[in-house]
Amino acid sequence: MNQMAIAALKNQYKSFVQSMFDEGVLDNQFSQLQDLQDSSNPNFVDEVITLFCNDAERIITEMNRYLNYQNVDFSKLDSHVHQLKGSSSSIGAHRLKLACVNLRQASYERNKEECVEAFNSIRHEYCLLRSKFQFLMQIERRIVALENNQQ
Amino acid sequence: MRAKQMLATMSHEIRSPLSGVVSMAEILSTTKLDREQKQLLDVMLSSGDLVLQLINDILDLSKVESGVMKLEATKFRPREVVKHVLQTAAASLQKILTLEGHVADDVPIDVIGDVLRIRQILTNLISNAIKFTHEGKVGVKLYLVPEPPFAKEGSQHGSDGSTANQSTTSASKTESYTSTSKTSSDQNEFHGKKNEGLCQNNSHREPGTPVTNGTTDGSEEQVELPATTVWLRCDVYDTGIGIPENALPTLFKKYMQVSADHARKYGGTGLGLAICKQLVELMGGRLTVSSRVNCGSTFTFILPYKGSTSCDSSDDPDDLSDMVDHDAMDEDETAGFFQFLPRTLGSLFSSNGSSRTQKLMPHNIGYAKSHKLDGLSENCYSFPMNNGPPKEIDSAVQISSEPGSSISHSWDPDNKSWICSEKSQAVEMKINTSGPQLPPKRQKKPDVGSLSKLNGRQQVLKNSTTSKPKILLVEDSKINVMVAQSMLKQLGHTIDVVNNGAEAVCAVQKHGYDLVLMDVCMPVMDGLQATRLIRSFEETGNWDAAAKVGIEQDSSQPGHTSPTKRIPIIAMTANALSESADECYANGMDSFVSKPVTFQNLKECLEQYLG
Numbered sequence: 001m002n003q004m005a006i007a008a009l010k011n012q013y014k015s016f017v018q019s020m021f022d023e024g025v026l027d028n029q030f031s032q033l034q035d036l037q038d039s040s041n042p043n044f045v046d047e048v049i050t051l052f053c054n055d056a057e058r059i060i061t062e063m064n065r066y067l068n069y070q071n072v073d074f075s076k077l078d079s080h081v082h083q084l085k086g087s088s089s090s091i092g093a094h095r096l097k098l099a100c101v102n103l104r105q106a107s108y109e110r111n112k113e114e115c116v117e118a119f120n121s122i123r124h125e126y127c128l129l130r131s132k133f134q135f136l137m138q139i140e141r142r143i144v145a146l147e148n149n150q151q
Numbered sequence: 152m153r154a155k156q157m158l159a160t161m162s163h164e165i166r167s168p169l170s171g172v173v174s175m176a177e178i179l180s181t182t183k184l185d186r187e188q189k190q191l192l193d194v195m196l197s198s199g200d201l202v203l204q205l206i207n208d209i210l211d212l213s214k215v216e217s218g219v220m221k222l223e224a225t226k227f228r229p230r231e232v233v234k235h236v237l238q239t240a241a242a243s244l245q246k247i248l249t250l251e252g253h254v255a256d257d258v259p260i261d262v263i264g265d266v267l268r269i270r271q272i273l274t275n276l277i278s279n280a281i282k283f284t285h286e287g288k289v290g291v292k293l294y295l296v297p298e299p300p301f302a303k304e305g306s307q308h309g310s311d312g313s314t315a316n317q318s319t320t321s322a323s324k325t326e327s328y329t330s331t332s333k334t335s336s337d338q339n340e341f342h343g344k345k346n347e348g349l350c351q352n353n354s355h356r357e358p359g360t361p362v363t364n365g366t367t368d369g370s371e372e373q374v375e376l377p378a379t380t381v382w383l384r385c386d387v388y389d390t391g392i393g394i395p396e397n398a399l400p401t402l403f404k405k406y407m408q409v410s411a412d413h414a415r416k417y418g419g420t421g422l423g424l425a426i427c428k429q430l431v432e433l434m435g436g437r438l439t440v441s442s443r444v445n446c447g448s449t450f451t452f453i454l455p456y457k458g459s460t461s462c463d464s465s466d467d468p469d470d471l472s473d474m475v476d477h478d479a480m481d482e483d484e485t486a487g488f489f490q491f492l493p494r495t496l497g498s499l500f501s502s503n504g505s506s507r508t509q510k511l512m513p514h515n516i517g518y519a520k521s522h523k524l525d526g527l528s529e530n531c532y533s534f535p536m537n538n539g540p541p542k543e544i545d546s547a548v549q550i551s552s553e554p555g556s557s558i559s560h561s562w563d564p565d566n567k568s569w570i571c572s573e574k575s576q577a578v579e580m581k582i583n584t585s586g587p588q589l590p591p592k593r594q595k596k597p598d599v600g601s602l603s604k605l606n607g608r609q610q611v612l613k614n615s616t617t618s619k620p621k622i623l624l625v626e627d628s629k630i631n632v633m634v635a636q637s638m639l640k641q642l643g644h645t646i647d648v649v650n651n652g653a654e655a656v657c658a659v660q661k662h663g664y665d666l667v668l669m670d671v672c673m674p675v676m677d678g679l680q681a682t683r684l685i686r687s688f689e690e691t692g693n694w695d696a697a698a699k700v701g702i703e704q705d706s707s708q709p710g711h712t713s714p715t716k717r718i719p720i721i722a723m724t725a726n727a728l729s730e731s732a733d734e735c736y737a738n739g740m741d742s743f744v745s746k747p748v749t750f751q752n753l754k755e756c757l758e759q760y761l762g
Contacts, residue, residue, distance in 0.1 A: 004178045009401075011174035019166055022210075024221065029268070029747045036637040036750075046635060052630050082672065086725060087630040089747045094223075 006146050013139045020132055021094075030092030046140060049133050052091045056126055059084045065104075067119055068110075077115065078107045084122070096125040165206055173199040175691065177656040208426060211271075215429040222434060224457065226745065227266040229383065230254045230487040235289050236273045240281060240289075241491035246287055248281065255294035259381060262456035268430050269454070273385070275423045278451045280389035284447070293487075296384045299453055301437055314759030379458040386451050393444035402440060427452070474592030620665040620761045622646040625655040625681065627673045631748070635668065635723075638750050642757060652676030656684050656702050659718070660694060666760055667720045669740070676700075679738040682720050686739035689717055719760040723748060 005088040017034075037044040059080050066077045085100035099122040106114035176195045184192065214220040233252045241250050273291065280289040394402065403424050423437075431438040431452045442448035622639065626632050627650045639646050647662075649655050653676040655669065667685075669678040680700075687696040694704055722735040722743035735743050741760070744752045 007178055008171075011170065011177075015166060015170040027223070028226075029749070032638075033634065036634070036641060038374075038641075040636060041640070048630065048633055051633060055630060085627065086628050086746065089725070090628070090631050090634050092747070097375075142382050147153050 002146050002150055006143055009143045009146070010059060013136065013143070016136060016139070017131075020136075025095050025132060026092045027094035028092065029090065033092065042144075046137055048091060049094055050135060052087055052093075053130055053133065055087055056084060056096075060123060060126060063119055063122075067116055071108075072112050072115065073112050074107045074115075078104060083105060093125075093129055096122065096129055099125045161210070166203065169199065169203055169206070175204065208423065212426050212429065215426065215433055218432075220433065222375070223265045223267065224263050225262050225266055226263050227259055228261055230260075231751075232266060232273065233293055233487075234489050236270060236277060237275070237491060240277050244281065244491075246281070246285065248276075248284060248287065250281075250491040251288060251290040252487070252489040253290070253292045254290075256487075257295045258293055258383060258487070262381060262383070262458060264454065264456040265434060272427045272430055272452065273387070275427050276387040276452075280387055280391060280448070280450070284389040284391030287447070289389045290387070291387065292386040294384055296382050296453065298380070298382050299437070299454075302382070302435070302455065303365065317683055342355075351520055380455045381458050382453055382455050384451060384453045386449050388447060388449040390447040393446050394440070394442040394448055395444050399440060403438070441492065452735060454532055476652060495679030598629055600726075609731065620644065621662065623655065623658055623664045623667045624648045625650075625652065625667065625673070625678060626670040627651055628670075631670070631723075631746070635748055635753070638748065638753050640748070642754055644757070652678055652684075653702055655681045656697050659685050659688075660697070660702075660704050663716070664718055666757070667718055668723055668744070669720050670723045671735070672725070678740075679734065682722075682739045685718065687718065721756055 017026070017030075021030075033045055033048055063077060063080050063084075066080070072136060081100050081103045085097055085104065088094075088097040088100060099118065103118035103122055105107055106118045156391070173196065176192060176199060180189070180192050180196065211220075214538075233254055237250050237252050244250070254507060277289060277291065299746065428438045434454050436452055436454035438450065438452040440450050441447060452503060560715065622644055624632065624639070624646050626635065626637055626648070632648055632650075647658060647664075649658050651673040655667065655678075656676075658664070659667070669682060671678040684697045684700070684702070685696075688694050696703070719741045721744055722740045724732075724735065724743050725746045732743060742756065744756050
């Protein structure tokens with residue numbers, strides 16, 4: 001009975017990831033991460049995602065703070081976006097990465113209004129990504145729980 | 152934004168429950184069923200599949216048409232894409248067909264384009280070809296062509312504004328980037344400029360082409376252009392049933408099949424080609440077809456790609472491995488020829504690309520080292536098999552060979568083994584094991600993420616030599632550290648990690664490393680400066696330069712001795728302007744890997760610098 005449930009959950013996982021690829025939320029780099037998960041590293045994806053989300057939220061909070069000042073420190077802002085862009089890129093968060101690119105451009109042009117707009121876009125993409133990741137991890141944890149039950 | 156949201160939502164909302172239904176049906180099919188139930192279930196499964204496929208196609212098409220489809224621009228290797236697509240097709244091939252791929256020598260190693268879409272188009276055309284071909288072969292040919300006439304009509308590329316002139320250089324082999332008529336000396340400049348923009352290896356391959364300007368910077372007009380554009384033409388050809396002339400005009404129209412009979416006999420929704428055409432045109436190219444009934448068809452698409460300005464291998468002439476690479480490229484035979492023979496052979500053994508590490512084969516098959524040979528020499532490998540003569544085996548054999556190799560297989564009935572003789576420079580043989588024949592596989596659209604497993608990453612053996620190479624990773628982002636560390640672990644390495652350039656210098660002062668992977672942008676001290684300091688030590692034998700900026704050597708630990716041994720330092724760059732390849736080289740780096748770091752890039756880098 002468990003076998004069927006596990007297979008069904010795995011399929012659900014697979015097709016949900018595929019939909020994230022199709023929507024451009026994720027790109028091929030995420031497949032790289034999936035490939036790094038094996039028996040010696042069984043929770044890799046979960047761990048990377050958790051690390052990423054914590055880091056991203058910290059950065060987004062900082063950026064929000066900078067943008068709320070009258071005089072925006074664009075260079076500090078830029079170094080934060082650079083960080084977020086880097087980690088988004090490494091995890092395969094495609095749309096989030098593109099949103100970061102936009103903010104970098106606006107920051108480079110020292111255009112506060114555009115920065116705010118770009119930042120909102122980043123926040124939006126991040127929230128979307130996070131909720132999808134949460135869903136994905138829920139499925140994965142259920143699979144792991146069922147598989148552990150069998151042993 | 153709304154339309155895009157709706158599309159995204161719909162795609163997920165519709166697909167999820169539908170794939171739920173299909174999954175349940177799949178699970179049911181593994182339970183005990185009587186014949187009638189099995190038949191009913193088969194109908195469910197194929198209908199479900201068809202609907203899923205249809206939804207994917209419709210959504211793709213509407214994305215393209217409504218202009219929501221954003222094209223990516225990523226650097227990728229055309230040879231790899233061709234190989235992967237063919238591999239995937241070969242894996243689910245149910246007929247006796249040969250699949251082959253030819254990539255011409257002059258196709259750059261890396262180009263920039265939307266690799267996902269291109270893969271989609273290629274997959275679609277190949278699966279069509281396979282569908283309508285019952286014997287013979289299906290193949291892909293990829294080669295460089297001069298800028299086609301249709302591009303000039305909408306061209307905005309004239310850097311000096313003169314796009315009106317329609318003179319083409321189709322007669323000559325050189326690429327002409329703008330449409331202005333140029334003197335022959337200018338054409339050579341174009342050529343030179345283009346070579347500089349492409350992988351460095353290319354310029355070595357055509358020594359006969361003089362660059363009249365002395366430098367390869369090209370004319371001043373060229374300076375404005377961000378990157379060169381290459382036009383690649385891809386022919387997907389087959390020896391299939393062909394397409395009647397009267398059907399050609401409507402071929403790319405939506406929902407059209409060649410005839411009602413075709414639709415009945417071969418199935419399909421008739422959307423595939425329409426999507427391909429839309430995608431190709433969206434990317435600035437053209438899709439055409441030529442065919443002869445009962446002979447075969449050839450679908451051709453021409454696309455522009457931005458030439459990659461980065462290169463993974465250094466241009467250092469002292470680097471021996473580099474010279475070997477050049478030799479491989481200088482081969483007259485096509486660099487990039489893949490062939491997948493029909494499923495008549497039995498023995499399965501798998502190997503991965505590296506020419507210098509030894510691989511173990513599954514299924515009790517002995518395997519001798521595959522060498523990167525300097526000249527052409529023959530190696531005989533014999534594979535004792537436990538399974539008996541070929542007819543009883545129903546697993547697939549796919550053989551792909553890299554530059555300059557020809558492999559012949561023969562079954563030796565006396566020894567019950569395969570004799571494989573190979574004349575090669577670098578041979579990569581990839582043969583898949585599949586156990587007992589699975590129930591007829593339904594054609595699935597290849598997942599984006601599923602291609603990698605074919606590479607048999609699990610077969611990479613840990614280096615069994617006594618001294619393991621010491622690798623230093625210099626990276627400030629925790630996520631990047633985690634990812635890189637995992638990749639290196641899978642490659643069999645344990646590494647030291649530091650988080651900025653200053654710590655890197657300290658680490659190098661204390662230990663001798665065989666390789667340093669250096670992030671460029673870091674706080675406290677960036678990768679460029681750290682590299683400069685390390686090189687200064689190597690050149691002078693002392694750490695004075697480091698001390699000047701405040702890095703004191705830890706006197707409690709004796710520093711490692713040999714200052715003459717040059718550590719390979721590989722930059723990890725995000726390809727921003729401030730991290731250009733030239734700057735990396737100028738500061739003493741040997742090569743670079745662009746971010747995000749992929750397993751394959753790391754692997755190749757390590758192979759090159761660790762051996």
